[in-house]
Amino acid sequence: YRKLPPGPRGVPLLGNLLQLSMQPWQLFTEWKDIYGPIISLNLVGHTVIVLNDHKVASDLLDQRSAIYSGRPRSIVGSEFLTGGLSLAFLSYGETSKRMRRSTHEALSKSGVKDYLRLQSMEAAIMTKGLLDEPAKFDAHLLRTTTSITTNIIYGADTMRRATDPAIKQISAFMARALRAAQPGAYLVELFTWMKYMPTWLAKWKRDALEHYNSDSKVFESLFDGVAEKIAKGDEQPSIVASLISQQKRHGLTKAESSWLAATFYGAGVETTAGVLVFFIQAMLHYPHVQERAQAELDAVVGRSRMPTFEDMENLPYIRAIAREALRWKPVGPGGMPHMLMEDDWYDGYFIPKGAIVLPNIWAMNRNPEVYGPDATEFRPERFLASSRSSSPVDGMSSYTYRPEDDAILAPAPRYTKEEGHVTYGYGRRICPGRFLANNSLFIDIACMLWGCSFTPLVDASGQKILPDIKNHTSDGIILRAMPFECDITPRFPEVADVIAQTEESF
Numbered sequence: 409y410r411k412l413p414p415g416p417r418g419v420p421l422l423g424n425l426l427q428l429s430m431q432p433w434q435l436f437t438e439w440k441d442i443y444g445p446i447i448s449l450n451l452v453g454h455t456v457i458v459l460n461d462h463k464v465a466s467d468l469l470d471q472r473s474a475i476y477s478g479r480p481r482s483i484v485g486s487e488f489l490t491g492g493l494s495l496a497f498l499s500y501g502e503t504s505k506r507m508r509r510s511t512h513e514a515l516s517k518s519g520v521k522d523y524l525r526l527q528s529m530e531a532a533i534m535t536k537g538l539l540d541e542p543a544k545f546d547a548h549l550l551r552t553t554t555s556i557t558t559n560i561i562y563g564a565d566t567m568r569r570a571t572d573p574a575i576k577q578i579s580a581f582m583a584r585a586l587r588a589a590q591p592g593a594y595l596v597e598l599f600t601w602m603k604y605m606p607t608w609l610a611k612w613k614r615d616a617l618e619h620y621n622s623d624s625k626v627f628e629s630l631f632d633g634v635a636e637k638i639a640k641g642d643e644q645p646s647i648v649a650s651l652i653s654q655q656k657r658h659g660l661t662k663a664e665s666s667w668l669a670a671t672f673y674g675a676g677v678e679t680t681a682g683v684l685v686f687f688i689q690a691m692l693h694y695p696h697v698q699e700r701a702q703a704e705l706d707a708v709v710g711r712s713r714m715p716t717f718e719d720m721e722n723l724p725y726i727r728a729i730a731r732e733a734l735r736w737k738p739v740g741p742g743g744m745p746h747m748l749m750e751d752d753w754y755d756g757y758f759i760p761k762g763a764i765v766l767p768n769i770w771a772m773n774r775n776p777e778v779y780g781p782d783a784t785e786f787r788p789e790r791f792l793a794s795s796r797s798s799s800p801v802d803g804m805s806s807y808t809y810r811p812e813d814d815a816i817l818a819p820a821p822r823y824t825k826e827e828g829h830v831t832y833g834y835g836r837r838i839c840p841g842r843f844l845a846n847n848s849l850f851i852d853i854a855c856m857l858w859g860c861s862f863t864p865l866v867d868a869s870g871q872k873i874l875p876d877i878k879n880h881t882s883d884g885i886i887l888r889a890m891p892f893e894c895d896i897t898p899r900f901p902e903v904a905d906v907i908a909q910t911e912e913s914f
């Protein structure tokens with residue numbers, strides 16, 4: 409008897425489709441209390457399995473990764489818009505394997521060391537930008553992650569300005585692809601015969617194919633730019649340079665390599681910037697965290713220079729803040745969908761081949777059984793091995809840095825790999841950019857806290873105006889903070905001079 413995991417009743421034909429909202433992970437988290445750690449849904453005849461628990465998600469998506477690493481078919485997103493060339497949307501197979509192999513080399517833990525200097529430089533420029541134009545902090549965060557990602561992918565100087573038309577093109581590509589990835593965005597995903605409609609009748613198909621052609625041109629010309637530099641012998645370290653040097657070994661075609669590079673860009677920019685926005689929200693709501701971090705920075709780095717990657721080992725609290733920001737507000741709370749490639753059984757339940765499997769990152773990252781009763785609070789101390797489990801209370805200025813307390817990070821909770829959260833996903837589809845992202849988050853957070861005080865604005869009656877951290881916006885995949893304002897001021901008088909010296913040293 410093939411018993412599917414439990415789940416809510418749906419209606420005939422559409423199943424549970426009408427119950428889903430733009431932020432389905434909230435609903436899935438409520439359903440966890442009713443139906444348990446593994447839930448099945450029916451979306452117009454397709455089985456969707458939601459994993460609400462660390463152990464179940466790890467048992468299936470990590471341990472049985474060989475069969476759980478497909479991606480659901482996405483006709484518009486994968487087949488038309490990206491011509492079957494975007495790794496993030498490709499199902500598990502020969503092309504995705506070749507792409508992952510070269511990705512792994514270009515973005516490995518040791519490979520990303522090539523980019524530390526660039527990341528430090530961008531962090532200094534960003535800190536200056538925040539202090540110069542605090543009202544536009546979100547634009548500065550996005551400019552920084554855009555600039556760093558393009559420079560790392562295509563080599564420094566490729567795109568100097570965030571207004572470069574190629575950047576707009578890649579961002580628009582990613583927005584379209586994300587929109588297309590939302591369940592229900594296009595009818596053709598449910599009624600697949602529509603794929604064969606002639607283009608004169610199906611505007612969606614005509615548009616998607618046109619976008620694919622014009623995007624391909626841009627991505628290939630960026631790629632050619634790097635190839636030309638290599639031919640002239642004046643290339644800088646970049647991911648594309650590394651893809652080109654491995655091209656023969658990995659057997660990627662030019663079209664595949666250039667789309668892979670553009671996918672890195674699309675996957676890396678808004679995610680990293682989004683985490684930094686949530687980090688600033690946390691600093692406004694949890695001023696004692698800011699205070700403790702700044703005490704650590706003063707003790708380890710001092711005020712006469714900016715933090716560097718060499719300080720990383722001695723700044724465990726900063727590293728804990730980066731982890732906590734990723735855990736607290738996972739930018740992809742509903743997880744990227746995996747697809748099961750063979751029939752499977754788990755815990756007495758049957759999971760059919762072709763099922764879409766969604767890890768509910770939101771529920772897992774906030775599970776009180778794993779993170780304690782304060783799982784919804786921003787508390788970086790949860791990642792420290794120190795005996796002092798909490799920072800001074802809001803408003804107290806009595807925190808004194810004690811290196812012996814702050815020395816090391818605690819081992820990550822079980823089933824969270826080495827990260828301490830599951831925000832980077834699972835198994836053979838785990839985010840290959842996580843080492844690069846972790847480095848960016850570390851140096852950006854360290855430099856921001858070193859140079860800036862983040863404080864809430866106050867209203868006419870002297871009340872703090874705190875950002876809304878209960879609600880979010882989302883396009884169905886990426887979680888975004890509600891817009892908010894804040895004050896960003898230099899933490900001490902020498903900040904501007906030290907930043908200027910740092911910039912000069914690059």
Ligand code: HEM
Nearest residue numbers: 495496672675676679680744832833834837838839841845
């Ligand atoms: C804080 C920043 C980031 C977060 C939270 C994040 C998160 C994720 C997640 C959840 C996935 C899907 C994993 C799964 O299917 O289980 C993913 C995939 C991916 N990420 Fe990231 N990512 C970040 C930054 C980056 C960066 C900087 C890059 C590249 C430079 C990158 C490149 C990719 C690629 C290429 C994929 C697709 C992998 C595949 O489908 O096999 N990401 N990311």
